[in-house]
Amino acid sequence: MEKPKEGLKDGHVSELYEMTATELAEILRTKKASSVQITESVLNRIDHVEGKVHAYVTLNPESALDMAREADRKIAAGDARPLTGIPIAVKDNMCVKGQRTTCGSKILANFLPPYDATVIRLLRDEGMVILGSANMDEFAMGSSTETSYWGPTHNPWNTDLIPGGSSGGSVAAVAAGEAIVALGSDTGGSIRLPACFCGVTGIKPTYGAVSRYGLVAYASSLDQIGPISRDVSDLALLLNLICGYDPSDSTSVPREYPDFTAFLTKPVGGMTLGLPKEFFSKLENPDVERVISEARKVFEGLEVKFVDLSLPHLDYGIAAYYIIAPCEASSNLARYDGVKYGHRAENFTGMIDMYCRTRAEGFGPEVKRRIMLGTYALSSGYYDAYYLKAAKIRTLITSDFKRAFEKCDAVFCPTAPSPAFKIGEKIDDPIQMYLTDVFTIPVNMAGLPGIAIPGGFSMGGLPIGLQLIAPHFEEARLVQLSAAFQKETDHHLKRPQL
């Protein structure tokens, strides 16, 4: 029997799967439950709701329970770390040694990575319980998780709706209680957009803060792994775990990171949030407008000041993104050719034909579209007009933000222009689909950290998210502001009825 849960505040005793990692860590520490019990609770929940949600591509209950038993041994031996024994879902684009990693694609449908991604190694070292790989848009190309070869993931708040994408599976799992926390990746909004649509908390850290080693590349200069959770306390724990320099990733930045949990209780009075007029002039949805203005009042109640500002090149963000990301993708995805691993066409005449058939059969339409866009834009004679110009716009957007941060501590805006839309609504209209990311893409273009937190609900009861954007490597500031907001509000405590 599944009942809607309103969290702990109403005095209801939650099931283990409903709790946050922070709460479960305390339960594990005080031996009120074991990691095996927690994992079983989550697996049981998956049994009940996965048929409606389809959050996972591959579930590994047996290896999850093995990890849980190992975690319990660690806890018993006094070797527990903050997230030991906590079940986590990882997006299907992070390599887990020996466990199928498909990137939501037919072309990798049978691919077993021979190595662990750096983040997976960190999860293992921490003693976390990896449940399986979560559904995603094919090669992270999409905003709805509809382009997955394995079929769409459904929004737990209304299963007729998309959960957002591309990390839709990771986010839906956390929202539906099919995982306590999750890892996603964000190239143009792929963590923040679904977090917004599913009423959970997700952050895209600064580019270079989390190792990309083992993350199947979509657009290398934009991709970034980030955590997804039900509240910002859990997010802080995960940031502590995954932020850090990795010598295996040349774009990883060697620096020290603070203890993010120390920022959960810091006051925010006196801080300034910037309101970029280019974002707000785009707001057409009354629900989003209402949620934004209510959230603003909450912050004002915390003595946070607001300042109007301008990010003049924001309007070119999507156009430039849809040059740079496909260019990189066209090269990154060239390796899927049927020679070494993954899908290979069965019938072919010669090498070129094998390449053509393998790729024609293995990739879905959105991936093909982006490969073609990128191949075209990089072609001889077009490079300067497209790639180079897009790279210049990127630099301009970055300096726009830099100027903005002279006036404010963080930029405040919506995460998405509307709440979640229907499955099938935009899948045949790529431009409309691309526009969903209008508020999130500029953050990737500038390499900044951006957080999406639940801000409220539409009149129809759908979650609506807020976005806060901070200067490079100021994730702690986002944790601080979000924690203050979540202390004043209960949007993040609401759970979907399934």
Place this chain on the structure above:
Amino acid sequence: MKYEAVIGLEVHAQLLTDSKAFCSCTTRFGAEPNSNTCPICQGMPGVLPVLNRKALEFTVRMALACNCKINEFSRFARKNYYYPDLPKNYQISQYELPVAEHGWAEIDAGEGPRRIGITRIHMEEDAGKLIHDDKKPLSYVDLNRTGIPLIEIVSEPEIRTPEEASAYLRALHSILVYLKICDGNMEEGSFRCDANVSIRHKGETRLGVKTELKNMNSFRNVQRGLHYEIERQTALLESGDRVLQETRLFDPSEGTTASMRSKEQAHDYRYFPDPDLLPLRVGPELVEKIRKELPELPMEKKERFIRDLGIPPYDAGVLTASRDMAEYFEKTVDLFQNPKSVSNWIMTELMRELKGDETGITNCPVSPHQLADLLKLVDNGTVSGKIAKTVFEQMYATGSNPIDIINEKGLLQVSDSEELAAIIGKVLDDNPGEVEKCLSGKTKLIGFFVGQVMKATRGKANPAVVNQILSDELAKRSKK
């Protein structure tokens, strides 16, 4: 000839780093197929490259030796094309911003020294190898070579003859080997060359249509390929035809070239900056550090040998053509301070054994120490110069020490005056007629007597002592 050729060369040199350019796999040659590979050089999903700093240092070393300007910032770029020996289907290379530009190398193709401009030197990764099945329509991929660091050295189109091309290649080859950054093995492909060649009327400043030549895997084949191609292009123009821009493959067995792909079929490599690798900074400190560590280069060494050691220019050229040969010479000179004598021995006796191939010095069974010992034994009269040549042959064949061979074979020079006087006395006594003729003015017969003494001593008599005693003895007999 009313035409002149315009030749530019692209040289690929494999760097002698222990590990690959972007992963930690070993670069050892000859391992089982695909054993020197890892997820990174196999192009697995999700892997990332990390630059081997040693490869960068080696590149800078070559760039400085070729008088290049080192770019403080350079960038890796992806060169995109599909081929099964390239697991990512792009090669990490450099395009707009190479490590170094604007250098030159000095060559001498027999018409005096001349500088050939070097456009750029950049780093890239090698591809794997395809192995084709003889019987079935099947190909196999060996990725052991994939990711081994390469440098590409691009010359200006300033080379005018196949001989100059060969001299330029030899100059680069020798510098690379001197710097110990490439083993220079052309057969194994550690040193490869493609050529761009066009012809034009002498005096014309515009360039003609060029062809690109591939698959010339020796200095000689580069010369052959270029000769053929220049003749082919000349014949085309003479007969009123046009040269087509294309890539042509050299066939070493026929000595000809054949079209591989036309301009229309040329790849569009869609270069763009590799987002997985940060811009590369080579600061002045690093450049200076590497410059200080540069060894003496072949040209400098040759000039020093001529200037300070009095070695003739031709010999100095041979002695410095390979680093190992130059080291052999210098080590020997350290132990026996007569450079001219050492040079003569190497140029004649040693080169005869090496059959003219100076690179064979690497495996020479006679060490510099042993050669110096032999020369000392000649110098102090223990053995004659003539006998020494026999001893050297023995040393080369067996690797034994000269003194052991001399003792074993009883080749010690006889310098003892009393012993020689007795032998000379006997020779003169046995040939009274010749003594008579000699004393009456036929002094050429002295040579005959010396020959008889040598015969009697089996060549071991010290010629100087023999000459002295012989003239004393003849003088005595004339007075009688």
